[in-house]
Amino acid sequence: MNLHIKDAFKYQDDRGDLVVFLQSKDLPKSKRSFGQIYFVTFKGKNVIRGNHYHKSWHEWFGIVDGVLEVTLEEVKTKKRKQFMISGRSSEYQRIYVAPNTAHTFRSLSGYASLLNYSDKAWDPEDVFHYDLISKKQ
DSSP: OOEEEEEEOEEEETTEEEEOOOOGGGSOGGGOSOOEEEEEEEESTTOEEEEEEOSSOOEEEEEEESEEEEEEEETTTOOEEEEEEETTSSSEEEEEEOTTEEEEEEEOSSEEEEEEEESSOOOGGGOEEOOSSOTTO
């Protein structure tokens, strides 16, 4: 599975945290053109976002607040990985998701927010539904 989880620099003081989410030097030279940055919120426990994959996007995710269960699956090989990430952790991790990797996030806390950088701007033609987690769970 083409997945990278990397610790990111986290600076803490009495005001809060500053996390260096992503720098151009973290990206392969071929992916250094700007795509988009967005964040997603989860309003309640067991809220599910994602359940899709992209054929051409490279994405980097990081949790800002709350606790999420992450489920990833390579569309072709069906290799699956599931783990939790927490905005309350003393360390901050960035998750790389390659093209053709289905991804879903489920909130395990009352509220959560997730930051994303993708190397391309939003294109509804490159979003393919893929049921990793049933919304009935």
